Amino acid sequence: MTAAPTTRPLQLDQWSNTKAPLSSSQRASVNRLAEWLHRSSSDYKQSQSQSQQQQQQQQQASSSNVETSTPSADVVDAPLLPSTASEPIALPDASAPLVSAQSFLAWYTQLSDSVSSSTHSSHIHALTHIAHTTSIADSLLAHLDACQINVAELRAGSAFVHDSSRGIREQAQALLDSHTHLDTLAEDIASRLSFFTLLPYATNMLSSPDAGIVYSSAFLELMDQLEMALLFLNQQPARTYRDAQLYRMRYAQCVTRAATLAKMAVVRDIKAHAEHTAQRLKQLASSRTHASSDTDVKGKAREITQPPQSVISKETSQILFADAEQMVTKLRPLIFELAKRAASTADTPTASTAAEFESLLQECRAAWYHTRRPLLARLLAQRIAEAEANAASQPGAGVVPLARTATQLLAHIVRAEHRLYQRFFGTDTATNQPARHDAELTAYLGELTETVASRLRPRLAKEHDLVVLADTASVVSDAIHNEEDAAWSRGMQALVDEVQSRLSARAHQVVVSDIAHFTPDADEGELDFPARILAYRSSSRVGGRHQRGKSGAGLLDAALAASRASTSSAVHKVALFTMPPALASTYYTPVRTLLEVLFHLQAHLSPRAFCRIASAGIDACLLSIGKGAAALGKRGGEKEDGWLFELRQCEILREAGVSADLVLSQNPATASDSEATRSMVDTSSLVTAINTLWTNTTSLLYPTKDSKEEGTDMQRSTDAVSTRLHELISRTASLWAGAIVLPLRVYIDHHTNTAQESKYASTRDAFDTCIASILPEKAAKVRTWIEDPEVQRMLGARIAELVAETYAKFTELGDESEGVDEVKQRVVGEWNAALA
Known part of the structure; x- marks a missing residue:
């Protein structure tokens, strides 16, 4: 058995790139050979048989699932997971080396199987999802059919109920309208009855022995209610009611009674406050007199080191004006009600009695004038007497310091009194009416002014120095007209007129005596x-x-x-x-x-x-x-x-x-x-x-x-x-021009025809000599006497005109080369040169 080769197998791409580059045809031939070898190998055949078995199992499982599945309302939305058998084949390892052609063929085969398995698996999943979705849609369609049936039944029932309740609703609406009409009628009847039931309440209140009831808000509301009742009874259809005329008469009497009570309260309080003020002023004067008359241990009276004040003291101002303002809150509403009805127009219920209300309001004003005038006049007289005594103790003090002190005092009092009067009787934005009876107020303030004018009048009559009178007029005018709000200054016009009248009279005397005579x-x-x-x-x-x-x-x-x-x-x-x-x-x-x-x-x-x-x-x-x-x-x-x-x-x-x-x-x-x-x-x-x-x-x-x-x-x-x-310019110019043209006039008077040339020339030389000698002399005199260059010019022009007229007659008797205009310009030039 031979040993395994130690050389690392080369891949096809490495072989082609390093050992023996292959062409495309050669590479295709190698690939076909490798594929045949792979398909012929036992490993490929075994894997192919296994894949076929797996596909058959997957088909059987899917068919069994489709047959056993039925539509149900309890279908779950979760997707179905594929089984283990239907899982796709994994891809071959890309890093594994291709040792031989068989390994390459195996790698390629596994790659193809993986692609086919993935495609088949995705198709199965898609078909499963489609089947599941179809079953859900069928279930929803069944439910929709059932809902349509139920909605149709509900609509039919609603239409039946609506048709059945129409009559009931019409009857209910008719009952509601009748009830609303009855409520409105009851309210109208109660409102109209309230105008008639007001009479006993008004009679009881206006007959009450309590004098302080007029200051209550109920009393002011009653006056408005009475006015509305009269307005109701004066209109249709209430005007034609039975006993309407009687009720109108009773209500008118109640309105008059209420206004009278308001007037009586205002007059009573004004008089009471005036008496209280007078008593306090007396006490203040007594305390000051007692303090100033204290003596030392030797019995010698203590000297007053401070001069009298030019204006009233803080205590006096508090008593006269500040304390009186406390009554504004108490009396102003009553005065306002009277003023509002006194200014009624033709379309108001109290228009017929406006004159009566005006008369009541006039009584309130008269009470103010009658009670305040003595207090202020007495104070003015006392302060002016002190100022006169102070002026008498200072040698050389004339009428100007006294007028300044008196005017400042008067302006202070008149200004404060005018402001206080406006707080009580002035314009109110609610009435939208201007302040009335300004003439009476001006006359009242004028009477206070007359108190000061009567004390200054004798001194002004004895004063003959125009400068002093002018200074006095300046003092009086400045004290009055330096104020931004000078509405009160009209009351002080008498003092201004008095000073100006005396100043004008003295000026006329100066014109007659010191100028004309x-x-x-x-x-x-x-x-x-x-x-x-x-x-x-x-x-x-x-x-x-x-x-x-x-x-x-x-x-x-x-x-x-x-x-x-x-x-x-x-x-x-x-x-x-x-x-x-x-x-x-x-x-x-x-x-x-x-x-x-x-x-x-x-x-x-x-x-x-x-x-x-x-x-x-x-x-x-x-x-x-x-x-x-x-x-x-x-x-x-x-x-x-x-x-x-x-x-x-x-x-x-x-x-x-x-x-x-x-x-x-x-x-x-x-x-x-x-x-x-x-x-x-x-x-x-x-x-x-x-x-x-x-x-x-x-x-x-x-x-x-x-x-x-x-x-x-x-x-x-x-x-x-x-x-x-x-006239003076012409007269002076004629005199001087006559002196200048004297040689010419002598020649003209003695020669009616053309004379000898030598005489004519000598006359002309004499004329030139007169111009050269007389004009500078007269111009120097004019420069001395006359300041205005325009008068100097007019005088020179007039002289030139007169000289030119005579020279024109002179030239008619001889052959003169120099014209009249040249002589005129020459005279003017010589005159201007002499004046320069």
Whole structure:
């Protein structure tokens, strides 16, 4: 027996790749040989017989399972597992080496058997699952058939029941409707009966001896119920009920009785609280008097080191106002009910008795006025008496401190009283009605104001200083109009009117006595012109001419202030009718007086009243200026000095007139005499107005004779000033132009025909000499007297016109090369050059 070979068998692929590469045909031949050898081997035949036996067993088992299985309702959903015999043949080991052709054939055969076994097993499993699913579907179809039968039976039974119960349901619905109708009818009857059964309850409550029942909520509800009962009885069909008219009468009597009880309670409580307040004020005054009259051990009374307070003390304010507010919760509902029914319209049940409710409410207000007026008037009188005593103890104290103290005290009391009154009788959002009887409230507060005005009136009548009166008016106006809510300030209008009336009367006196009837005193230097002007011009502080604001008239400080305000966007207080003191000294005394009067009046009178005084002052100044010019002419000097004096004063008068008319022209609709409390100056709008109106100085200050302006209070005065300005300019220009053209006039008067050329030339030379000598002299005088460059220009233009007229006649008598226009331009140029 030979030994086993020790060489490791080679696989076909390894042989083909390393030893002897085979072609595809050779490889196929080797495979066929290997397959034949494998099939011829005993192992293959044995395995083949075993596989056939296993397949037969599997077929028999599956057929037996199919025959014995029947449809059942208890079929389980779990899938059937194959038996052990039907399990697929496992694949050969791929890592096992192929030692020989027989082993390769065996490996290949096992691979083929495994594939065939897997296919057969999957088919068996699929057929088993299909059979199982079919059986389940058959069972479900059987159940569906049974359900359809049951549903049909239920539908038939439901239709039968529905048909059988239709009549019952109709009868039940009819019973329900009848019951609902009866309930509604019962409610309506009970509601209507409640309006009639209310009468005994109302009669008992309104006849109750308990006076505090009016403060209960039941009493207020009763008033609303009575009003609804009247509304019901006034409508159909209740209006036609038996005894409806009787019930309406009884209910109306109950409403009137309830309102009367509410009024009596309000009046009673107001009076009781006033008596209690008066008693507490007396006790407070007694305690203060006792404290101030304590003496030391030597019997000397202790001096009071603190001055009287300008407003009421905290204790007094607590007694007068804070404690009274505690009654608001108690009395306000009753007053509200009265006010609501007093404001009833035509469609309300109490419309016919609205006047009666208004009368009851008026009694409540009258009780308030009657009880509160003595308390507040007595307090005002005491505090003002203390302020007067304090002012008398201080030497030099005038009416201004007293007016300030009295006004602050009055404003405090009137403001607090107005607020307290509104808490009781003011507007309520529920009524949607405005506060009524403002005139009565204003009259009531005006009576309190009259208490202060009567104490200030004698002092104001004795005061003749306009500055003091203006300061007093400022104090009074500031105390009233600095409040955001000034609804109460209408009651203090009497005090404002009193101060403004005295201020206006004093201003008229100043206009008549100090301006219109002014007599210059030469010893006082009131006619030292142009010495005053020259002293001002030579002053080191001025250093030249007065500098004008870019957008202003220049002579008054308002223009310069407005210019600065417009360029810096800052808030400046514009002061009209004022100028630097040094410049003011160069003007006539009546003019300075007028500016001072207007300066003090501008913020304290209504625009039209202010303009009337300004107009009268300007007219009076024109008369005084004329008298001053005549007096200046009598002192000697040149003829035109008086005219230049008037021109200088008319400049400032015209400027003052336009400034006075400025605010009125900005807001003419509100410039009525009744609005005496309106300030004359509104800084925000005045700055813009001045910058706009002062820009065109020619058309504004010196309009031509053909210009038309709207009629205002200042129209007549400004027209008079403008007319006088033009007259003075024409008169002065005629005088100076006559001096310049004197050689020409002599030549024209003596030569009616063309004269010798030498005489004509000598006359022309004399004319040139007059222009060169007279114009600079007169321009220097104009520069001294006149501040406004526009007046200087107008004067030069008028001189040039008059010179040109005479020169035109002169050229008609000779052959002149230079035309009239050239001479006119030459005169204007020489004039402007001399003024520069």
